[in-house]
Amino acid sequence: MSTTPRHMSLGAFLMATGHHVAAWRHPDVPANAGLDIQHYRHLARVAEGACFDALFVADSVAAAEGEIASRMARSDHFEPLTLLSALSGVTERIGLVATATTTYNEPYHVARKFASLDHLSGGRAGWNLVTSDAAAEALNFGRDEHVGHADRYVRAREFHQVVVGLWDSWADDAFVRDKNSGTYYKPEKVRLLNHHGEHFKVRGPLNVARTPQGRPVVVQAGSSPAGLDLAARTADVVFTAQTSLAAAQAFYADLKGRLGAYGRSRDSLKIMPGVFIVVGESQAEAEDKFAGFQELVEPEVGVALLGRMLGNFDLSGYPLDGPLPDLPLTDSGQRSRQQLLSDLAKRENLNLAQLGRRIAGGRGHHSLIGTPAQIADQLQEWFENDAADGFNVLVPHLPGGLEDVASHVVPELQRRGLFRTHYEGRTLRDHLGLSRPNNPFFS
């Protein structure tokens, strides 16, 4: 039996000025953070100094624009793969997880870019495979309407199949680059994909050798039944929003329970719920800190964010002091988040403005506002009771919020033996405790 203690994983979910919708107005936050490489270099070093498993960068391929968007800092930011490529040069160990959509992309491009990132970072790349939860993306890709929920997932499944097939184009030892014999690669060690499917026709091979991790880590974040099914088949890591220990345990049991049907072990997929963390020396100080951000939220801005998180609805015509209106099941957005937020409004009897303010920080992710010990208690409880293998950490503002977690919460977790004090491995798979996949065509 292994004597190595089980450690939790931690992801640093980076978002320009921070996750709080009003963070950019805070005096300690650079308002231009979304396009400031020095800012991101600093964040990467802070997260790596605290031994986080990975940096995570979300994305959408459409700019938020309009009257309300002009009062948030969500309209201009780096493209994740180029950003993480730059950050790979100033870091050594931390994983680099970028978001790329399967709805408005081609699998060859995605396979190639993540394989390239895996090579240039020495095996630290991860792909957050999403189906695009921003309806506006459609308008940038030759369509008048977003692709429907079910169709997005059908395409995503085939997309993933093609990407993985391309990553397995070459045997690990295909490229001998032997100057004496003049053999650059062994012709018997390459395989054409020749994929002919409903959505894609791709010959291959990929023009990048098999990568240090064999395949970059695949992350997913869909929590609807279709999302869970795709994750059980294909994901290495799942991000999710869960509001309570009981809900997180139910999600964990459901998803881990689906793995057997695909011949997978429970350990082959790591579940990392999002946690929105605000740290203070005392509970009161943490609450004050959070209140400082909440005061900066304009009600219309909170409600606009809410409409987006509920699945791309315009709520501007509804009274701010009225209840959340009955909305149809979203076809363009996140169904699981829509359910989570509707339940929250009912449970706490929140009007529209209150619900908008409530999600202005963590957008529905579980909030932990308190001392390092209080926060560590909760993370420990989830980790030790089959609710999480780790956490994707959201902070209200950057860089301060991440510095607080790195210098106060992480040491507390380390003292309790719940988190690493140094990196043992080199690759993201090593950090996550995931094995390197064999190439099934050459083993």
Ligand SMILES: Cc1cc2nc3c(=O)[nH]c(=O)nc-3n(C[C@H](O)[C@H](O)[C@H](O)COP(=O)(O)O)c2cc1C
């Ligand atoms: C933590 C987290 C991060 C996500 N990041 C993105 C993102 O960057 N871009 C995107 O289009 N969708 C993102 N999503 C949405 C999911 O990938 C997925 O497409 C969506 O949740 C569909 O959800 P459903 O299966 O619950 O309907 C994210 C979801 C979660 C929980």
